[in-house]
Amino acid sequence: MYDVIIIGSGPAGLTAAIYTTRADLKTLVIAGGKWGGQLQLTTLVENFPGFPEGIQGPDLMLAMRKQAEKFGAKFLEEDFASADFSKTPFKITASDKTYEGKSVIIATGADTKWLGVPGEKEKIGRGVSSCAPCDGVFFRNKNVIVVGGGDSAMEEALVLTKFASSVTIIHRKDAFKASEIMQKRVRENPKVKIIFNSEVTQILGESNVTGVKIKNNLTNQISEMPIDGIFVAIGHMPNTGRFKDIELDEQGFVKVHGHFLTNKDGVFVAGDVHDAHYKQAITAAGYGCAAALEAEKWLEMPTL
Amino acid sequence: MADTKFTDQNFQEEVLNSKTPVLVDFWAEWCAPCRIVGPIVEELATEYGAKLKVGKLNVDENQIAGKYGVMSIPSLLVFKDGQVIKTMVGAQSKDNFKKELDRILAN
Numbered sequence A: 001m002y003d004v005i006i007i008g009s010g011p012a013g014l015t016a017a018i019y020t021t022r023a024d025l026k027t028l029v030i031a032g033g034k035w036g037g038q039l040q041l042t043t044l045v046e047n048f049p050g051f052p053e054g055i056q057g058p059d060l061m062l063a064m065r066k067q068a069e070k071f072g073a074k075f076l077e078e079d080f081a082s083a084d085f086s087k088t089p090f091k092i093t094a095s096d097k098t099y100e101g102k103s104v105i106i107a108t109g110a111d112t113k114w115l116g117v118p119g120e121k122e123k124i125g126r127g128v129s130s131c132a133p134c135d136g137v138f139f140r141n142k143n144v145i146v147v148g149g150g151d152s153a154m155e156e157a158l159v160l161t162k163f164a165s166s167v168t169i170i171h172r173k174d175a176f177k178a179s180e181i182m183q184k185r186v187r188e189n190p191k192v193k194i195i196f197n198s199e200v201t202q203i204l205g206e207s208n209v210t211g212v213k214i215k216n217n218l219t220n221q222i223s224e225m226p227i228d229g230i231f232v233a234i235g236h237m238p239n240t241g242r243f244k245d246i247e248l249d250e251q252g253f254v255k256v257h258g259h260f261l262t263n264k265d266g267v268f269v270a271g272d273v274h275d276a277h278y279k280q281a282i283t284a285a286g287y288g289c290a291a292a293l294e295a296e297k298w299l300e301m302p303t304l
Numbered sequence B: 001m002a003d004t005k006f007t008d009q010n011f012q013e014e015v016l017n018s019k020t021p022v023l024v025d026f027w028a029e030w031c032a033p034c035r036i037v038g039p040i041v042e043e044l045a046t047e048y049g050a051k052l053k054v055g056k057l058n059v060d061e062n063q064i065a066g067k068y069g070v071m072s073i074p075s076l077l078v079f080k081d082g083q084v085i086k087t088m089v090g091a092q093s094k095d096n097f098k099k100e101l102d103r104i105l106a107n
Helices: A011-022 A037-041 A057-070 A132-138 A151-160 A180-187 A283-301 B011-016 B032-051 B064-068 B094-106
Strands: A002-007 A028-031 A074-077 A080-084 A090-095 A097-106 A110-112 A141-147 A166-170 A192-195 A198-204 A209-216 A222-226 A228-234 A237-238 A267-268 B004-006 B022-029 B053-056 B075-080 B083-089
Touching: A002 A011, A002 A090, A002 A283, A011 A037, A011 A097, A011 A283, A028 A097, A037 A057, A037 A222, A037 B022, A057 A074, A057 B032, A097 A283, A132 A151, A132 A222, A132 A228, A141 A198, A141 B094, A151 A166, A151 A180, A151 A228, A166 A198, A180 A192, A198 A228, A267 A283, A283 B075, B004 B011, B011 B022, B022 B032, B032 B053, B075 B094, B083 B094
Parallel strands: A002 A028, A002 A097, A028 A074, A097 A267, A141 A166, A141 A228, A166 A192, B004 B053, B022 B053
Antiparallel strands: A080 A090, A090 A097, A110 A237, A198 A209, A209 A222, B022 B075, B075 B083
C-alpha cells in the first residue's frame, strides 16, 4: 500500500515525488515506458530557473528523477492502464498489476496534437515529425516545413536550420503568438521563410513525405509544395483518455477543484494535464509541489 | 542471445540473409528516447532467444537507415526474408513491443 501514487514522470510528477518522499510518504511513480515527459524530446532548456547556461532537457529530467529516487520514490517504468477511484484505497493498474494508494496525483501531462489531415498518420517517422531535436538529423540538406505559431514552432524551426537547407514556417493566423525573443531569432535567420494565413490540408507521398497541399485562408486557394519533412508544432492534447471518472473541462483538460483537487476527494492533479494556459516546465514543477503539499495535508486529516 | 551490432557492412549478411526474423533498433547516442529503448531491446534479445535475432544500428555511424525510410529514432524494424514486415516508431513500454512482436512471430 502506498501513501501516494503519482501517475506521470514529467516535471510535475517528479517534483511531486520529491515533496511526498521528503514528507515521509511512501511514494510510487508510475513513470511510463517513455518516462520524463516532453522535456526528453528537447535540447537546451534556457528558461528553467537555476541554469544560467541552460540545461539539456533529458539531463534535467534525469536529475529530477535521481532527486526523487534519492528520497525514496519507487519508479515503475510501465504504462498506466486504468484507475479505480470509487473508494479508498484507490487502485491503479499498470501492465496488468494493480497497486493501492491512499491518495493519487494525476500528472500525465500532454502529448503532440497532430494536424489530423490525410496522409499524416501513416507517415509519422517517415517525414512527419513533432520533434526537431529528435529527427532533424535525418533532414540534412533537405527542405522542411514547420506548422505552428508558438514558441515550440519557433524552436523547431531554429533547430531545423542546423540541418535542413530550407525551413518554412506555415501558420494559420497572420502573426505568431511566440515570445518576442523567439520571433526575433526566427525573423533574423536567413534560412527561415514564413507563410502566414495558411494551413496544410494534405500530406503527400507513398511511404515517405514528398510534399504537402497548402490552403491560403484568405483566398481559399490550394497550392502544392514539394518538401521532405513536416514538423507539427501546434500544441498538445492532455493525456486524460484512461481516466473514466475524472471530470474534464470543455477543452478536455482535467477540471481543477479548489487547490489542485479533481472531482474525486484524495485524487490531485498537476501539470499540463490540467494547465492549458502556461504549459512551462517550471509551472508544471510548481504545480507538482503544490499538489504534493495538498496530498500531504489531506492524508493528515483525521478520518471520520 | 545478446543483441548484435549491425552495420552497413554486415547488414546484408546478418539481417537480409538471416533465416530467422530480425529486429533492428535504429538509434543514436544523442537521442534520449533511444537510451530508454536500448536496455529494453537487450532484454527482448534474451527473452526471444533463437526465435528472433535482435540488434542495434547506430545511425550516426551508418547510412543504411535512409534506404528503409527511417526518418525518426528510435525506430524498430522487423525484417523477414530480407523484407521489412513491421515498423515501430518511437519509444514504447516493453509490453507494447512484446505484444507487437508476439503477433508478428505467430504468423
